[in-house]
Amino acid sequence: MDDDDIGDICDENIVINSDVPKGFSPNGDGLNEFWILEDIDVMFPNNSVKIYNRSGELVFEQSPYLNEFNGVSNVGSSQKLPVGAYSYIIISGPRSASYYPASYVKKGWIYIKY
Secondary structure, three states: OOOOOOHHHHOOOOOOOOOOOOOOOOOOOOOOOOOOOOOOOHOOOOEEEEEOOOOEEEEEEEOOOOOOOOOOOOOOOOOOOOOEEEEEEEEOOOOOOOOOOOEEEEEEEEEOOO
């Protein structure tokens, strides 16, 4: 069930991550503390997310992604990442039901600002 109180199976256009957030601000104010990919865990429970710095070094990975990226690296160390742009790869994995969109790979960038 989603915000329109109609089960997702009845919705005409189910789109996952059509608008991947371009940035977030994990600064402790309670707003935009995490990079949220709406419903990825429901529609694609076997998804995978990788985030890279400008040098191409992997700084975060999670499989499945549980909307927990808050600007802290989980590869090599658990340090807060510097303000800046980072690239990502989202691999959806297989969909959990036939009425969800087909599997996909999406690449792009996000910006972290504290």
